[in-house]
Amino acid sequence: MSETEIKSIQWFPGHMAKTRRAIKENLSLVDAVVEIIDARIPLSSQNPEMGKMTAGKPRLFVLNKRDMADSTVTDRWISWFRSKGIAAVSMDCKTGKGMKSFTSVLENQVLKDLLETRRAKGMSGTPTRIMIVGIPNVGKSSFINRMSGSKKARVEDRPGVTRTKQWVKLGDRIEMLDMPGVLWPKFDDQGVARRLAFTGAIKDDILDTETLAMLLLEYLAENYPEMLKSRYKMDTSAEMKGPELLELLGRKRGMLISGGEVDTERAAIMLLDEFRAGKIGCISLEIPEDEQNG
Structure with missing residues:
Protein backbone atom coordinates (compact mmCIF):
# COMPACT_ATOMS: atom_id res chain seq x y z
CA MET A 1 0.00 0.00 0.00
CA MET A 179 -25.11 13.15 -23.98
CA PRO A 180 -22.69 15.40 -22.07
CA GLY A 181 -20.19 13.65 -19.84
CA VAL A 182 -21.43 13.08 -16.32
CA LEU A 183 -19.63 12.14 -13.13
CA TRP A 184 -21.31 11.39 -9.82
CA PRO A 185 -21.71 13.84 -6.90
CA LYS A 186 -18.89 12.54 -4.69
CA PHE A 187 -16.20 9.89 -4.54
CA ASP A 188 -16.49 7.40 -1.71
CA ASP A 189 -13.49 5.45 -3.00
CA GLN A 190 -10.41 7.66 -3.23
CA GLY A 191 -8.65 4.97 -5.27
CA VAL A 192 -11.27 5.50 -7.98
CA ALA A 193 -10.75 9.25 -7.73
CA ARG A 194 -6.99 8.90 -8.15
CA ARG A 195 -7.31 6.66 -11.20
CA LEU A 196 -9.72 9.15 -12.78
CA ALA A 197 -7.23 11.90 -12.02
CA PHE A 198 -4.36 9.93 -13.58
CA THR A 199 -6.25 9.68 -16.88
CA GLY A 200 -7.45 13.30 -16.88
CA ALA A 201 -11.15 12.71 -16.23
CA ILE A 202 -10.91 15.14 -13.30
CA LYS A 203 -9.55 18.63 -13.83
CA ASP A 204 -6.02 19.06 -12.53
CA ASP A 205 -6.76 22.33 -10.78
CA ILE A 206 -8.51 20.51 -7.91
CA LEU A 207 -5.51 18.25 -7.25
CA ASP A 208 -2.01 18.35 -5.86
CA THR A 209 -0.17 17.54 -9.08
CA GLU A 210 3.10 16.46 -7.46
CA THR A 211 1.40 14.02 -5.10
CA LEU A 212 -0.64 12.62 -7.95
CA ALA A 213 2.53 12.08 -9.99
CA MET A 214 4.19 10.37 -7.02
CA LEU A 215 1.29 7.93 -6.74
CA LEU A 216 1.42 7.19 -10.45
CA LEU A 217 5.18 6.61 -10.27
CA GLU A 218 4.72 4.18 -7.38
CA TYR A 219 2.21 2.20 -9.43
CA LEU A 220 4.46 2.18 -12.50
CA ALA A 221 7.53 1.19 -10.48
CA GLU A 222 5.62 -1.79 -9.12
CA ASN A 223 3.77 -2.87 -12.27
CA TYR A 224 5.63 -1.45 -15.30
CA PRO A 225 9.23 -0.81 -14.22
CA GLU A 226 10.57 -1.70 -17.66
CA MET A 227 8.61 1.19 -19.17
CA LEU A 228 10.08 3.69 -16.71
CA LYS A 229 13.54 2.40 -17.58
CA SER A 230 12.88 2.58 -21.32
CA ARG A 231 11.29 6.03 -21.31
CA TYR A 232 13.23 7.81 -18.56
CA LYS A 233 16.31 5.62 -17.97
CA MET A 234 15.09 5.11 -14.40
CA ASP A 235 16.22 2.05 -12.45
CA THR A 236 13.45 1.51 -9.92
CA SER A 237 12.13 -1.05 -7.47
CA ALA A 238 8.63 -1.73 -6.11
CA GLU A 239 9.82 -0.57 -2.68
CA MET A 240 10.72 2.97 -3.80
CA LYS A 241 8.31 5.67 -2.63
CA GLY A 242 6.82 8.59 -4.52
CA PRO A 243 9.11 11.43 -3.38
CA GLU A 244 12.22 9.42 -4.24
CA LEU A 245 10.82 8.39 -7.61
CA LEU A 246 9.75 11.92 -8.57
CA GLU A 247 13.16 13.30 -7.59
CA LEU A 248 14.87 10.61 -9.67
CA LEU A 249 12.63 11.36 -12.65
CA GLY A 250 13.42 15.07 -12.45
CA ARG A 251 17.16 14.42 -12.29
CA LYS A 252 17.04 12.03 -15.23
CA ARG A 253 15.29 14.73 -17.28
CA GLY A 254 17.63 17.50 -16.08
CA MET A 255 14.83 19.46 -14.43
CA LEU A 256 17.00 21.32 -11.94
CA ILE A 257 16.63 24.72 -10.34
CA SER A 258 19.10 26.89 -8.42
CA GLY A 259 21.21 24.97 -5.96
CA GLY A 260 20.86 21.74 -7.90
CA GLU A 261 17.40 20.97 -6.51
CA VAL A 262 14.88 19.13 -8.66
CA ASP A 263 11.90 21.08 -10.02
CA THR A 264 9.42 18.42 -8.90
CA GLU A 265 6.38 20.38 -10.08
CA ARG A 266 7.71 20.51 -13.62
CA ALA A 267 8.62 16.80 -13.50
CA ALA A 268 5.13 15.94 -12.23
CA ILE A 269 3.39 17.87 -15.01
CA MET A 270 5.62 16.22 -17.62
CA LEU A 271 4.92 12.73 -16.28
CA LEU A 272 1.13 13.17 -16.24
CA ASP A 273 1.12 14.73 -19.71
CA GLU A 274 3.19 11.89 -21.15
CA PHE A 275 1.11 9.20 -19.43
CA ARG A 276 -2.13 10.69 -20.77
CA ALA A 277 -0.64 10.92 -24.26
CA GLY A 278 0.38 7.25 -24.17
CA LYS A 279 4.07 8.11 -24.52
CA ILE A 280 5.23 5.94 -21.60
CA GLY A 281 3.63 2.79 -23.01
CA CYS A 282 0.46 0.72 -23.01
CA ILE A 283 -0.57 0.74 -19.35
CA SER A 284 -3.62 -0.56 -17.48
CA LEU A 285 -4.37 0.79 -14.02
CA GLU A 286 -6.96 -1.87 -13.09
CA ILE A 287 -7.30 -5.61 -13.48
CA PRO A 288 -10.63 -7.50 -13.27
CA GLU A 289 -11.93 -7.44 -9.70
CA ASP A 290 -12.15 -11.24 -9.42
CA GLU A 291 -8.38 -11.33 -9.95
CA GLN A 292 -7.84 -8.42 -7.56
CA ASN A 293 -9.80 -10.20 -4.85
CA GLY A 294 -8.19 -13.53 -5.59
Whole structure:
Protein backbone atom coordinates (compact mmCIF):
# COMPACT_ATOMS: atom_id res chain seq x y z
CA MET A 1 0.00 0.00 0.00
CA SER A 2 1.36 3.43 -0.88
CA GLU A 3 2.64 5.69 1.87
CA THR A 4 2.24 8.73 -0.34
CA GLU A 5 -0.72 10.71 0.87
CA ILE A 6 -3.15 12.71 -1.23
CA LYS A 7 -5.95 14.96 -0.10
CA SER A 8 -9.51 13.78 -0.59
CA ILE A 9 -10.70 14.47 -4.14
CA GLN A 10 -14.21 15.82 -4.63
CA TRP A 11 -16.05 16.92 -7.76
CA PHE A 12 -19.07 19.19 -7.81
CA PRO A 13 -19.53 20.61 -11.33
CA GLY A 14 -22.83 22.40 -11.66
CA HIS A 15 -23.88 21.00 -15.04
CA MET A 16 -23.79 17.37 -13.90
CA ALA A 17 -27.23 17.40 -12.24
CA LYS A 18 -28.70 18.86 -15.42
CA THR A 19 -27.15 16.04 -17.45
CA ARG A 20 -28.59 13.39 -15.13
CA ARG A 21 -32.06 14.86 -15.66
CA ALA A 22 -31.53 14.96 -19.43
CA ILE A 23 -30.58 11.28 -19.50
CA LYS A 24 -33.78 10.31 -17.70
CA GLU A 25 -35.91 12.60 -19.85
CA ASN A 26 -34.54 11.21 -23.15
CA LEU A 27 -34.35 7.55 -22.20
CA SER A 28 -37.73 6.76 -23.75
CA LEU A 29 -36.42 7.93 -27.15
CA VAL A 30 -33.75 5.24 -27.43
CA ASP A 31 -33.57 1.45 -27.80
CA ALA A 32 -30.28 0.92 -25.97
CA VAL A 33 -27.60 2.70 -23.96
CA VAL A 34 -23.93 2.57 -24.93
CA GLU A 35 -21.54 3.52 -22.14
CA ILE A 36 -18.05 4.53 -23.21
CA ILE A 37 -15.42 3.64 -20.60
CA ASP A 38 -11.63 3.92 -20.48
CA ALA A 39 -9.89 0.60 -21.24
CA ARG A 40 -7.15 1.56 -18.76
CA ILE A 41 -9.65 1.84 -15.89
CA PRO A 42 -12.81 -0.07 -16.90
CA LEU A 43 -14.35 -0.04 -13.41
CA SER A 44 -13.29 3.40 -12.23
CA SER A 45 -14.49 5.04 -15.45
CA GLN A 46 -18.03 3.69 -15.08
CA ASN A 47 -20.58 5.99 -13.51
CA PRO A 48 -22.08 3.89 -10.67
CA GLU A 49 -25.36 5.79 -11.05
CA MET A 50 -25.74 4.98 -14.76
CA GLY A 51 -27.39 1.60 -14.24
CA LYS A 52 -30.13 3.16 -12.15
CA MET A 53 -30.50 6.14 -14.49
CA THR A 54 -30.89 3.91 -17.55
CA ALA A 55 -32.80 1.02 -15.96
CA GLY A 56 -34.86 -1.03 -18.39
CA LYS A 57 -32.69 -0.37 -21.43
CA PRO A 58 -30.16 -2.85 -22.86
CA ARG A 59 -26.57 -1.69 -22.33
CA LEU A 60 -23.31 -2.14 -24.19
CA PHE A 61 -19.92 -1.15 -22.78
CA VAL A 62 -17.23 0.15 -25.13
CA LEU A 63 -13.71 -0.04 -23.68
CA ASN A 64 -12.20 2.89 -25.56
CA LYS A 65 -8.52 3.87 -25.80
CA ARG A 66 -7.49 0.23 -26.00
CA ASP A 67 -4.30 1.21 -27.83
CA MET A 68 -3.21 3.03 -24.65
CA ALA A 69 -3.97 0.08 -22.37
CA ASP A 70 -2.14 -3.17 -21.72
CA SER A 71 -3.64 -5.44 -24.40
CA THR A 72 -3.44 -8.62 -22.32
CA VAL A 73 -5.29 -6.91 -19.47
CA THR A 74 -7.94 -5.54 -21.85
CA ASP A 75 -8.56 -9.04 -23.20
CA ARG A 76 -9.10 -10.23 -19.62
CA TRP A 77 -11.54 -7.38 -19.05
CA ILE A 78 -13.63 -8.33 -22.09
CA SER A 79 -13.76 -11.92 -20.82
CA TRP A 80 -14.67 -10.67 -17.35
CA PHE A 81 -17.61 -8.60 -18.65
CA ARG A 82 -18.89 -11.45 -20.79
CA SER A 83 -18.60 -13.94 -17.91
CA LYS A 84 -21.09 -11.72 -16.06
CA GLY A 85 -23.46 -11.59 -19.03
CA ILE A 86 -22.52 -8.01 -19.90
CA ALA A 87 -22.04 -7.03 -23.55
CA ALA A 88 -18.66 -5.37 -24.06
CA VAL A 89 -16.25 -4.57 -26.89
CA SER A 90 -12.90 -2.83 -27.02
CA MET A 91 -11.87 -0.27 -29.59
CA ASP A 92 -9.68 2.72 -30.27
CA CYS A 93 -11.80 5.56 -31.55
CA LYS A 94 -8.90 7.60 -32.89
CA THR A 95 -7.67 4.83 -35.21
CA GLY A 96 -10.97 3.00 -35.73
CA LYS A 97 -9.71 -0.37 -34.48
CA GLY A 98 -12.63 -2.44 -33.20
CA MET A 99 -15.35 -0.48 -35.04
CA LYS A 100 -16.82 -3.51 -36.81
CA SER A 101 -17.21 -5.47 -33.60
CA PHE A 102 -19.31 -2.66 -32.10
CA THR A 103 -22.04 -2.79 -34.75
CA SER A 104 -22.01 -6.57 -34.78
CA VAL A 105 -22.41 -6.92 -31.00
CA LEU A 106 -25.03 -4.15 -30.87
CA GLU A 107 -27.25 -5.68 -33.58
CA ASN A 108 -26.60 -9.41 -33.06
CA GLN A 109 -26.51 -9.50 -29.27
CA VAL A 110 -27.73 -6.39 -27.45
CA LEU A 111 -30.69 -5.61 -29.72
CA LYS A 112 -31.18 -9.01 -31.34
CA ASP A 113 -34.68 -9.61 -29.93
CA LEU A 114 -35.90 -6.08 -30.72
CA LEU A 115 -34.65 -6.21 -34.31
CA GLU A 116 -36.20 -9.64 -34.87
CA THR A 117 -39.53 -8.36 -33.56
CA ARG A 118 -39.37 -5.38 -35.89
CA ARG A 119 -38.58 -7.57 -38.87
CA ALA A 120 -41.55 -9.81 -38.03
CA LYS A 121 -43.79 -6.74 -37.98
CA GLY A 122 -42.41 -5.37 -41.24
CA MET A 123 -40.61 -2.53 -39.44
CA SER A 124 -37.05 -3.46 -40.39
CA GLY A 125 -36.51 0.01 -41.84
CA THR A 126 -36.99 1.67 -38.44
CA PRO A 127 -33.68 3.20 -37.33
CA THR A 128 -32.10 1.90 -34.13
CA ARG A 129 -31.61 4.71 -31.65
CA ILE A 130 -28.90 4.53 -29.03
CA MET A 131 -27.86 6.89 -26.25
CA ILE A 132 -24.11 7.46 -25.85
CA VAL A 133 -23.10 8.12 -22.25
CA GLY A 134 -19.91 8.21 -20.23
CA ILE A 135 -17.87 10.28 -17.84
CA PRO A 136 -15.82 13.24 -19.15
CA ASN A 137 -12.75 12.58 -21.27
CA VAL A 138 -13.36 8.89 -22.05
CA GLY A 139 -13.74 9.65 -25.77
CA LYS A 140 -17.48 9.84 -26.42
CA SER A 141 -17.10 12.52 -29.08
CA SER A 142 -14.22 10.65 -30.73
CA PHE A 143 -16.39 7.52 -30.76
CA ILE A 144 -19.30 9.31 -32.41
CA ASN A 145 -17.10 11.03 -34.97
CA ARG A 146 -15.31 7.81 -35.87
CA MET A 147 -18.52 5.77 -36.15
CA SER A 148 -20.36 8.41 -38.18
CA GLY A 149 -17.38 9.35 -40.33
CA SER A 150 -17.86 13.01 -39.50
CA LYS A 151 -16.68 15.67 -37.10
CA LYS A 152 -20.07 16.69 -35.77
CA ALA A 153 -19.26 16.04 -32.12
CA ARG A 154 -16.82 18.49 -30.59
CA VAL A 155 -13.59 16.78 -29.51
CA GLU A 156 -11.17 18.23 -27.00
CA ASP A 157 -8.69 16.56 -24.67
CA ARG A 158 -10.09 17.97 -21.47
CA PRO A 159 -13.10 17.06 -19.33
CA GLY A 160 -16.50 18.67 -19.68
CA VAL A 161 -16.53 19.78 -23.33
CA THR A 162 -19.78 18.23 -24.65
CA ARG A 163 -22.51 20.22 -22.93
CA THR A 164 -25.65 19.77 -25.06
CA LYS A 165 -27.36 16.72 -26.51
CA GLN A 166 -27.14 16.06 -30.25
CA TRP A 167 -28.33 13.34 -32.65
CA VAL A 168 -25.80 11.90 -35.09
CA LYS A 169 -26.57 9.33 -37.81
CA LEU A 170 -24.51 6.17 -38.27
CA GLY A 171 -25.44 5.19 -41.81
CA ASP A 172 -29.14 4.50 -42.43
CA ARG A 173 -29.62 2.02 -39.59
CA ILE A 174 -28.45 3.72 -36.40
CA GLU A 175 -28.99 7.12 -34.81
CA MET A 176 -26.85 8.13 -31.83
CA LEU A 177 -27.86 10.57 -29.12
CA ASP A 178 -24.75 12.11 -27.61
CA MET A 179 -25.11 13.15 -23.98
CA PRO A 180 -22.69 15.40 -22.07
CA GLY A 181 -20.19 13.65 -19.84
CA VAL A 182 -21.43 13.08 -16.32
CA LEU A 183 -19.63 12.14 -13.13
CA TRP A 184 -21.31 11.39 -9.82
CA PRO A 185 -21.71 13.84 -6.90
CA LYS A 186 -18.89 12.54 -4.69
CA PHE A 187 -16.20 9.89 -4.54
CA ASP A 188 -16.49 7.40 -1.71
CA ASP A 189 -13.49 5.45 -3.00
CA GLN A 190 -10.41 7.66 -3.23
CA GLY A 191 -8.65 4.97 -5.27
CA VAL A 192 -11.27 5.50 -7.98
CA ALA A 193 -10.75 9.25 -7.73
CA ARG A 194 -6.99 8.90 -8.15
CA ARG A 195 -7.31 6.66 -11.20
CA LEU A 196 -9.72 9.15 -12.78
CA ALA A 197 -7.23 11.90 -12.02
CA PHE A 198 -4.36 9.93 -13.58
CA THR A 199 -6.25 9.68 -16.88
CA GLY A 200 -7.45 13.30 -16.88
CA ALA A 201 -11.15 12.71 -16.23
CA ILE A 202 -10.91 15.14 -13.30
CA LYS A 203 -9.55 18.63 -13.83
CA ASP A 204 -6.02 19.06 -12.53
CA ASP A 205 -6.76 22.33 -10.78
CA ILE A 206 -8.51 20.51 -7.91
CA LEU A 207 -5.51 18.25 -7.25
CA ASP A 208 -2.01 18.35 -5.86
CA THR A 209 -0.17 17.54 -9.08
CA GLU A 210 3.10 16.46 -7.46
CA THR A 211 1.40 14.02 -5.10
CA LEU A 212 -0.64 12.62 -7.95
CA ALA A 213 2.53 12.08 -9.99
CA MET A 214 4.19 10.37 -7.02
CA LEU A 215 1.29 7.93 -6.74
CA LEU A 216 1.42 7.19 -10.45
CA LEU A 217 5.18 6.61 -10.27
CA GLU A 218 4.72 4.18 -7.38
CA TYR A 219 2.21 2.20 -9.43
CA LEU A 220 4.46 2.18 -12.50
CA ALA A 221 7.53 1.19 -10.48
CA GLU A 222 5.62 -1.79 -9.12
CA ASN A 223 3.77 -2.87 -12.27
CA TYR A 224 5.63 -1.45 -15.30
CA PRO A 225 9.23 -0.81 -14.22
CA GLU A 226 10.57 -1.70 -17.66
CA MET A 227 8.61 1.19 -19.17
CA LEU A 228 10.08 3.69 -16.71
CA LYS A 229 13.54 2.40 -17.58
CA SER A 230 12.88 2.58 -21.32
CA ARG A 231 11.29 6.03 -21.31
CA TYR A 232 13.23 7.81 -18.56
CA LYS A 233 16.31 5.62 -17.97
CA MET A 234 15.09 5.11 -14.40
CA ASP A 235 16.22 2.05 -12.45
CA THR A 236 13.45 1.51 -9.92
CA SER A 237 12.13 -1.05 -7.47
CA ALA A 238 8.63 -1.73 -6.11
CA GLU A 239 9.82 -0.57 -2.68
CA MET A 240 10.72 2.97 -3.80
CA LYS A 241 8.31 5.67 -2.63
CA GLY A 242 6.82 8.59 -4.52
CA PRO A 243 9.11 11.43 -3.38
CA GLU A 244 12.22 9.42 -4.24
CA LEU A 245 10.82 8.39 -7.61
CA LEU A 246 9.75 11.92 -8.57
CA GLU A 247 13.16 13.30 -7.59
CA LEU A 248 14.87 10.61 -9.67
CA LEU A 249 12.63 11.36 -12.65
CA GLY A 250 13.42 15.07 -12.45
CA ARG A 251 17.16 14.42 -12.29
CA LYS A 252 17.04 12.03 -15.23
CA ARG A 253 15.29 14.73 -17.28
CA GLY A 254 17.63 17.50 -16.08
CA MET A 255 14.83 19.46 -14.43
CA LEU A 256 17.00 21.32 -11.94
CA ILE A 257 16.63 24.72 -10.34
CA SER A 258 19.10 26.89 -8.42
CA GLY A 259 21.21 24.97 -5.96
CA GLY A 260 20.86 21.74 -7.90
CA GLU A 261 17.40 20.97 -6.51
CA VAL A 262 14.88 19.13 -8.66
CA ASP A 263 11.90 21.08 -10.02
CA THR A 264 9.42 18.42 -8.90
CA GLU A 265 6.38 20.38 -10.08
CA ARG A 266 7.71 20.51 -13.62
CA ALA A 267 8.62 16.80 -13.50
CA ALA A 268 5.13 15.94 -12.23
CA ILE A 269 3.39 17.87 -15.01
CA MET A 270 5.62 16.22 -17.62
CA LEU A 271 4.92 12.73 -16.28
CA LEU A 272 1.13 13.17 -16.24
CA ASP A 273 1.12 14.73 -19.71
CA GLU A 274 3.19 11.89 -21.15
CA PHE A 275 1.11 9.20 -19.43
CA ARG A 276 -2.13 10.69 -20.77
CA ALA A 277 -0.64 10.92 -24.26
CA GLY A 278 0.38 7.25 -24.17
CA LYS A 279 4.07 8.11 -24.52
CA ILE A 280 5.23 5.94 -21.60
CA GLY A 281 3.63 2.79 -23.01
CA CYS A 282 0.46 0.72 -23.01
CA ILE A 283 -0.57 0.74 -19.35
CA SER A 284 -3.62 -0.56 -17.48
CA LEU A 285 -4.37 0.79 -14.02
CA GLU A 286 -6.96 -1.87 -13.09
CA ILE A 287 -7.30 -5.61 -13.48
CA PRO A 288 -10.63 -7.50 -13.27
CA GLU A 289 -11.93 -7.44 -9.70
CA ASP A 290 -12.15 -11.24 -9.42
CA GLU A 291 -8.38 -11.33 -9.95
CA GLN A 292 -7.84 -8.42 -7.56
CA ASN A 293 -9.80 -10.20 -4.85
CA GLY A 294 -8.19 -13.53 -5.59
